[in-house]
Structure formats: C-alpha cells, structure tokens
Amino acid sequence: MAEKMELKSTEVWDGNYAAAQALRQAQVDVVAAYPITPSTPIVETYGSFVANGYIDGEFVMVESEHAAMSGCVGAAAAGGRVATATSSQGFMLMIEVLYQASGMRLPIVLNVVNRAIASPLNVRGDHGDMYAGRDSGWVQLDAFNAQEAYDLNLCAFKIGEDINVRLPVMVHQDGFVTSHTAQNVHPLSDDEAYAFIGDYKPVDEMLDFSKPVTYGAQTEEDWHYEHKAKQHRALMDSYVVIDRVFEAFEKKTGRKYKRLETYMMEDAEVAILALGTTVETSILAAKQLREEEGIKAGVVAPRVIRPFPLNELRAALAGIKCVAALDRSCPMGAMGALYNETCGALATIPAEQRPLVTNFIYGLGGRDFAVDEAKRIFREQKGHADVGHITTHVQQFSGLRGPKLGFYESKRS
Amino acid sequence: MAIRSVKNLKEFSTANERFEGAHLLCPGCAHSMIVRELMNATDDNLVIATNTGCLEVSTAVYPYTSWDTSWIHIGFENAATAAAGAEAMYKARKRKGTLKDPDAPVKFVAFGGDGSTYDIGFQWLSGAVERGHDFTYICLDNENYANTGGQRSSSTPVGAHTSTAQAGRVSYGKKQKKKDMVAIMAAHGAPYVAQLAPNKWKIMAKGFQKALETEGPCFINTVSACTTEWKFDAKDTIHITDLATDTLMFPIYEIINGHELNILYRPKNVLPVEEYLAAQGRYKHLFKPENRHVIERIQKEIDEKWEYLQRREEAKV
Numbered sequence: 205m206a207e208k209m210e211l212k213s214t215e216v217w218d219g220n221y222a223a224a225q226a227l228r229q230a231q232v233d234v235v236a237a238y239p240i241t242p243s244t245p246i247v248e249t250y251g252s253f254v255a256n257g258y259i260d261g262e263f264v265m266v267e268s269e270h271a272a273m274s275g276c277v278g279a280a281a282a283g284g285r286v287a288t289a290t291s292s293q294g295f296m297l298m299i300e301v302l303y304q305a306s307g308m309r310l311p312i313v314l315n316v317v318n319r320a321i322a323s324p325l326n327v328r329g330d331h332g333d334m335y336a337g338r339d340s341g342w343v344q345l346d347a348f349n350a351q352e353a354y355d356l357n358l359c360a361f362k363i364g365e366d367i368n369v370r371l372p373v374m375v376h377q378d379g380f381v382t383s384h385t386a387q388n389v390h391p392l393s394d395d396e397a398y399a400f401i402g403d404y405k406p407v408d409e410m411l412d413f414s415k416p417v418t419y420g421a422q423t424e425e426d427w428h429y430e431h432k433a434k435q436h437r438a439l440m441d442s443y444v445v446i447d448r449v450f451e452a453f454e455k456k457t458g459r460k461y462k463r464l465e466t467y468m469m470e471d472a473e474v475a476i477l478a479l480g481t482t483v484e485t486s487i488l489a490a491k492q493l494r495e496e497e498g499i500k501a502g503v504v505a506p507r508v509i510r511p512f513p514l515n516e517l518r519a520a521l522a523g524i525k526c527v528a529a530l531d532r533s534c535p536m537g538a539m540g541a542l543y544n545e546t547c548g549a550l551a552t553i554p555a556e557q558r559p560l561v562t563n564f565i566y567g568l569g570g571r572d573f574a575v576d577e578a579k580r581i582f583r584e585q586k587g588h589a590d591v592g593h594i595t596t597h598v599q600q601f602s603g604l605r606g607p608k609l610g611f612y613e614s615k616r617s
Numbered sequence: 618m619a620i621r622s623v624k625n626l627k628e629f630s631t632a633n634e635r636f637e638g639a640h641l642l643c644p645g646c647a648h649s650m651i652v653r654e655l656m657n658a659t660d661d662n663l664v665i666a667t668n669t670g671c672l673e674v675s676t677a678v679y680p681y682t683s684w685d686t687s688w689i690h691i692g693f694e695n696a697a698t699a700a701a702g703a704e705a706m707y708k709a710r711k712r713k714g715t716l717k718d719p720d721a722p723v724k725f726v727a728f729g730g731d732g733s734t735y736d737i738g739f740q741w742l743s744g745a746v747e748r749g750h751d752f753t754y755i756c757l758d759n760e761n762y763a764n765t766g767g768q769r770s771s772s773t774p775v776g777a778h779t780s781t782a783q784a785g786r787v788s789y790g791k792k793q794k795k796k797d798m799v800a801i802m803a804a805h806g807a808p809y810v811a812q813l814a815p816n817k818w819k820i821m822a823k824g825f826q827k828a829l830e831t832e833g834p835c836f837i838n839t840v841s842a843c844t845t846e847w848k849f850d851a852k853d854t855i856h857i858t859d860l861a862t863d864t865l866m867f868p869i870y871e872i873i874n875g876h877e878l879n880i881l882y883r884p885k886n887v888l889p890v891e892e893y894l895a896a897q898g899r900y901k902h903l904f905k906p907e908n909r910h911v912i913e914r915i916q917k918e919i920d921e922k923w924e925y926l927q928r929r930e931e932a933k934v
C-alpha cells in the first residue's frame with residue numbers, strides 16, 4: 205500500500221507541484237509520460253513520489269509524447285485511472301492520439317502547461333499549444349494559478365470519469381508564470397481528496413474477458429458522422445456534470461468555480477476577456493482603473509474552454525459597451541479564437557445590447573503582459589465605448605516592438 | 618500458461634473461436650492464418666492491439682467485429698504502446714486488487730504490418746521492448762503497404778515492384794535491401810525473437826507459445842504472403858510460402874536472449890530463388906535479360922545470409 209503524505213493546511217507549491225500532488229492523491233493507476241519544459245517537474249515530482257513509496261500505480265516513462273498518450277489510451281481502455289502531462293512540442297506530437305482518446309471516450313487527465321510552439325523555438329508561456337487542441341474533443345479547464353491547478357485536477361477526474369461524460373479532460377496552466385511560481389496552496393488531506401474523486405468505475409474494460417470489447421473500430425461514411433455528432437453532444441452536455449462537480453467541490457472546500465468566471469461585471473461598461481494568468485493581471489488593472497479613473501472595467505474568463513460557455517458569456521456581456529478579447533496565440537491569417545467565440549456568443553442578442561468587440565494578440569513566446577498594458581487596453585475600449593464605434597483596427601498586437609500592427613478595419617453602419 | 622495442442626490441420630481449421638472467419642481480408646490472405654495460429658496456441662485470455670493496416674481495417678468495421686477477445690486499435694504506429702499501456706494497467710490493477718478475475722492468465726499481443734513495424738511504428742516498438750513490458754509483438758510481414766495499395770516499405774526486398782518503387786523502362790523496382798528487423802530486435806536484448814512462417818504451422822505454434830510463455834517483450838516476424846500485391850492466385854498462398862521458406866528467402870529461426878540462434882527449419886531440398894520469384898507478378902520484370910543480374914544478387918545474398926545464420930548457430934554466441 206502506498207504511503208500517505210501529511211500535508212499542511214497551507215503549502216507553498218508551484219503549479220507543477222500542485223498538479224503532481226493532485227495526481228498522487230487521485231491514486232492514478234497508470235501515468236505514461238515524457239518530459240518537456242515547462243511541464244517536466246510534474247513528471248519528475250511524480251517520479252519522486254514513485255521512488256519513495258507514495259504510489260501504487262504504474263509509472264511508464266515512454267520514448268515520446270505520442271507514445272505517452274498512446275500508452276494512456278491502452279491503459280485507460282484496460283479499465284483504470286490514467287493521467288499525464290505535457291507542453292508545446294510534446295502536445296503537438298500527441299495531437300493524433302488526443303483525437304483517438306476522445307473518439308474512444310476514454311477519461312484520461314492531461315495537464316497542459318502552456319508554452320509557445322516553434323518555429324522559432326521558444327520555451328516560454330503562451331497559448332499556442334492550448335489552441336492547437338481546440339477541436340480535439342477533450343473537456344478543457346483552465347487554471348489561473350497554482351491553487352486552481354490543484355483544484356481543477358481533482359475536479360478533472362470526477363468530470364471525465366462520470367458515466368454521463370466519459371471524455372478525456374485537459375487542465376491548462378500557464379508555463380512558468382503558474383507552473384514555476386511558488387504560491388500558497390491549500391490542499392485537501394489525502395483521504396479527503398480521494399474521497400472527493402471516488403473510486404474509478406471501469407466501463408467496457410479490456411480486462412473483463414467475460415465481455416470482450418473492440419476499441420478503435422473503422423467507420424466510413426455510413427457511421428462516422430453519427431459517432432462524431434454523438435461525441436460532440438457528450439461534450440456539449442458535459443456542462444451539467446461540470447457544474448455539479450464544481451458545486452460539490454465548493455461544498456467540500458469553500459472554493460467556488462464557474463464555467464465562466466466574471467469579475468466586477470455587474471456594472472461594467474468595458475471588459476477584457478482572457479485566459480490564464482492574464483485574468484489576474486486584468487482584474488488588478490480593472491480595480492485600479494475603477495479607483496483611479498472611475499472607468500467601470502470588468503473581466504470575463506472562461507474557466508471551461510470546452511465545452512465553451514456560450515450562454516454564460518452572452519449573459520455576461522449583454523448590455524456592456526465594449527469588450528476586448530485577448531488571444532495569447534497567433535491566429536495566422538484570421539481573427540483570434542476567443543474573439544471569434546465572443547462574436548459567436550453575441551450574435552444572437554439585439555443590436556442595441558451588443559457590445560463592440562475588439563481583438564488583441566499578446567504575450568506570444570512569454571512576452572510579459574503587465575498591469576499597465578491591461579489598463580491601456582481598458583482605456584482604449586472606454587474610448588470606443590464613448591464614441592460608439594471602434595476607432596482602431598479590430599485586431600491589434602499588444603506589446604509588440606516596432607511599428608504598430610493592426611488588421612481588419614472596423615466599418616460603421 | 619494454458620498451452621493448446623492442435624494435432625492436425627483438420628482440428629486446426631476448426632479449433633478457433635476467438636477470431637471469426639467473417640472478415641474482409643482478401644481470400645487467400647495469410648494475415649488471418651497467422652492470427653488463427655496465434656489463437657490456436659493458447660487458451661489464456663488475450664488483449665490484442667493492432668496497428669492500422671489490412672488486418673485492422675478488415676476485422677473491425679463498425680458495427681461488426683471479428684474479435685471475440687479484447688481488442689484495440691489506436692493508430693498506424695502505436696499498437697506496441699497500446700499493448701504496453703494495457704499491460705501496465707493490468708499490473709497496477711493486480712497490485713491494487715481491482716481486477717474482476719485476478720487469477721485468470723492474460724497475455725498481451727500486438728500485431729503490426731511491416732509498414733507499421735519496420736517504418737512508422739519502429740520507435741514505439743523499440744521503446745516498448747526497451748522498457749521490458751511483458752508482451753509479444755507479431756509483425757505480419759507482407760513486404761509492402763498493402764492496405765493503401767502496395768507502396769514500398771523498408772521491408773520490401775530488392776527487385777520487387779511496388780507502386781512507389783516501380784519497375785519500369787529504367788528501373789528494376791526497389792533498389793535497397795530489406796531491413797533486418799529480426800537482428801534489430803535481438804539487439805534490443807529481447808528474450809525471444811523469431812522469424813516464422815504459417816506454412817510451417819507446428820513450428821509457428823511452438824514459437825508463439827514460447828513467446829507468450831517468456832516473460833518480457835518478444836518479437837516475431839512472420840512471413841505473410843499477400844495475394845493482391847505479390848500477384849499470385851489466392852489458392853496458392855501456402856505454396857508461395859513453401860517456396861519462400863524452401864528457397865531460404867525467409868529462413869525460419871529464433872534468437873534467444875539476444876544471442877543464442879537456433880535454425881528451426883532446414884529445407885531438405887533448397888530451391889533456387891528463381892522459383893520463388895517466378896511464381897509472383899511483383900518480380901516478373903526481373904526475368905528480362907537486362908535485369909537478370911538482380912536475381913543473381915538476390916541469390917547471392919540469400920546464400921550469404923544462410924551461411925551467416927548457420928555459423929551463428931554453430932558458434933552459440
């Protein structure tokens with residue numbers, strides 16, 4: 205039997221360590237993994253737990269990330285709890301298998317410590333990897349700090365393994381800023397954490413020979429479409445379980461999560477919509493602007509990226525004047541993904557309630573995004589709001605050196 | 618391990634319940650014979666992973682399946698890792714006491730074509746063998762990418778015509794030598810490695826049993842004659858395979874613990890390779906006068922390889 209670990213009510217952990225602790229407490233049966241900056245410490249920490257008798261499960265250090273996810277798929281189909289971690293190039297190498305995992309409805313938990321994608325090679329944080337997996341069929345949760353990285357890992361198992369979901373789940377956190385910054389984290393005890401997640405309940409497992417199963421069949425035009433539609437429905441409907449798990453988690457810990465987090469939106473006139481650590485930066489900027497300049501600024505942040513909280517976003521933004529959607533990934537020839545989701549969410553409300561929507565690309569390759577820049581963006585949105593139209597390009601690049609870069613002229617009707 | 622003993626071919630043809638005869642492989646395809654031979658070798662529970670390829674696309678077309686045992690296909694390259702992941706889960710659950718039937722013996726097997734074994738899945742196989750998972754990997758070696766219409770692989774032999782290494786006015790087909798996968802897997806230190814053929818079904822059954830019984834990763838390369846891409850009549854699969862083993866184009870041997878080599882079949886009458894080549898459309902062009910030198914090269918390489926194998930066997934190193 206694995207040793208239990210005595211934890212203090214407040215620990216000083218970085219996001220990687222917090223995630224590794226959550227995997228240990230979940231008593232994962234198989235971790236198949238491959239190291240890459242900045243998620244490596246999750247795997248290393250887990251390895252130290254293995255070496256010191258804290259893990260009963262198998263720890264399989266494979267030869268690539270593609271193999272890591274392949275091993276996770278084989279293990280999950282054999283009927284147990286499975287998890288791993290990766291970033292950036294490793295995530296890209298996994299992509300083929302991400303789709304296979306979700307298509308086979310296998311509840312694997314993947315920690316994605318977000319990092320830029322080469323070329324040029326870059327180890328710093330942006331959301332390039334997260335965005336590359338948008339359509340992969342995974343439930344996707346976003347942690348904005350180390351505490352949340354811990355909490356959302358516990359929730360991830362419970363969401364993905366629910367019989368009404370049975371889908372793999374990603375927990376994202378920002379490379380370095382979250383993953384390598386020590387913060388206060390309040391963990392549950394080992395027993396409480398495990399009791400919250402519960403035992404793994406095998407479904408269609410390959411190790412039950414009384415009921416043989418075939419995984420990964422072939423379907424062509426006769427069935428493929430129906431399968432994919434069903435999978436999409438499962439993901440769309442998973443919000444019910446996500447809400448239920450977040451509620452149960454709040455009851456247990458007092459920490460409240462919502463699929464769309466909103467800050468100071470009750471009376472907001474302008475807003476920033478962002479992900480990751482940028483959310484806290486933007487909250488700070490909004491608070492300061494409210495105090496210093498009387499600008500009614502608010503922040504909206506999708507906690508759950510898939511299924512995307514369309515209804516909640518529509519409700520949060522209806523009636524405000526202007527929102528800037530911040531994308532930490534270069535869309536390469538289009539508008540940013542968060543901008544597109546936002547416009548999609550707003551398309552169905554009456555024009556007079558519909559805010560102006562702008563798009564900022566920012567923070568690529570770990571370029572810092574500071575409070576001052578968030579304040580500048582808020583002020584600019586306030587400017588648009590006051591004149592009633594977008595006075596800049598719709599898409600701008602924030603924090604870029606050299607001449608200003610913008611695309612897509614706004615058109616006044 | 619529960620060894621199955623099948624006495625004769627009649628019994629052999631009816632002995633199997635876990636792989637249905639209803640599948641979409643071409644009539645005369647050797648893939649299904651080899652799968653049946655594996656199933657006939659043991660009564661243990663089987664978890665089978667299969668790479669993308671003819672075997673996979675022909676046996677699990679929704680809503681049907683030919684597999685009456687646990688079976689998984691992920692992608693073209695990763696069946697070894699799928700089996701490894703399942704094997705790791707088995708160990709974890711056995712330790713934790715969460716298996717439904719903890720005492721039932723289970724064997725993990727991965728199937729791959731030569732495309733997935735020699736080429737695209739090489740790394741996954743190598744990794745799984747290095748890590749020492751307890752599983753058996755069986756390559757169904759038909760020397761081409763049959764599922765996608767017969768392109769070259771690194772297992773395609775010199776002189777064979779494939780759609781991406783064609784024989785034509787200025788080309789005699791593939792120029793490069795076949796990769797020696799058996800030697801490569803033996804060099805991994807795998808405890809049991811062999812090359813087997815379905816015509817020598819008793820030897821094959823024994824080899825499969827040895828691999829399943831051996832703890833750790835085992836690798837078996839099996840000759841799988843492909844009626845469609847080798848271009849011979851569907852009724853001649855075993856005849857062609859006989860020619861393959863009796864010309865020594867496919868010598869039958871095993872390597873234990875990376876070094877102890879045993880030849881498992883010595884043809885009484887070694888036939889010239891011409892007979893094997895002449896029986897298949899993919900080598901037709903070699904019989905033109907300007908390509909005769911290729912046949913000579915093939916024969917020479919076969920002779921050298923046989924000499925090498927015999928010396929290795931003798932030397933016991």
Ligand SMILES: Cc1ncc(C[n+]2csc(CCOP(=O)(O)OP(=O)(O)O)c2C)c(N)n1
Nearest residue numbers: 669670671693730731732733761762763764
């Ligand atoms: C990543 C990837 N690349 C290419 C393919 C296309 N593909 C599917 S099967 C196959 C060839 C299979 O050849 P082999 O492994 O020798 O099996 P065989 O069909 O000959 O039994 C190819 C090229 C694929 N499915 N996935």
Ligand code: SF4
Nearest residue numbers: 643646671843844845
């Ligand atoms: S193409 Fe060849 S390998 Fe594929 S099913 Fe037909 S005979 Fe078998």
Ligand SMILES: [Mg+2]
Nearest residue numbers: 730731761763
């Ligand atoms: Mg092949």
